[in-house]
Amino acid sequence: MKDNSKQGKIVDTEISIHPSMEDRISKFQKECLVEEAEALPPIKEGEVDVNTDFIFDLGDKYEVSVFIRNGLPKPVNLEKIPFKVVNKKEEVLGSKIFDLREMGQIPPRTVRPWKVYFDKEDIKLGENDLKDLRIIFDTRLKAERTINVTFENLPLGIKGEHRRKYEKFLQSLPLLRLGQVSMTAYKVEKTKDDGIAVEVVIRNGRANGIDVERIPLSIYDSKENLVASGIFYLKDVKVSPFKARIYSFTFSKDELIREDIRLNEWRVDFRLNKNISAGDEVGHEK
Known part of the structure; x- marks a missing residue:
């Protein structure tokens, strides 16, 4: 992918690890990624490119480790991206469209390590050796216009690790x-009064x-029981x-449908359960 408005100058890129990773x-793994990216x-x-680190045969599929670099002076987000697999002769051995939204926003002039997986039937390996294959962008590369939002209502008293979370x-x-x-939903937990509080992040793009x-909320426990x-x-x-803003919504003990609650795992649905009447206001927010 190229931005033809400004092109030609070589840019230095720094490693950008996805927040979830x-x-x-480990520190050693990160140092290895930095060394590989620098090489x-x-x-x-003005360019966005992909470089293949390695391809592993996992038995039922191929794991491909790649570096995606953003040479633009602005962040970039990738959505549905077609990748092609080519050999040393530039012959196309396979292709697949990947949803790369989970990669998140790639900052300007950075390189992000990532992994994608091809099913065995996606690649016609033939007599080719895996170490000789590489992944390239298809010409249909598409960057979506997406928004990076920040919190506007975190209290000043929330600092350190709590704020970073x-x-x-x-x-x-x-x-x-x-x-x-x-x-x-960010968090679901019991209150001191045996009710349930739900913290919700609302993002405005x-x-x-x-x-x-109005916000309809339905909470389900680890066994998909309506709580x-x-x-x-x-x-x-x-x-x-x-x-983005974060709000806490609380159901009192009397508003809970069941008492034997298992919240080690939970799911929040932003719809009213079909068996619940929509006529009454519940709980409170803050």
């Missing part, structure tokens, strides 16, 4: 398209602020353009 790789061929300003969670969420609004007037369901009617709740 930061705590899962990649030069990239020019909120910000890390926000960065790990799926990409937010321009014009999109999303709601995601629109160029104008939004008013949030609570209702609609929260809100007053004066606004989310600014390209911002």
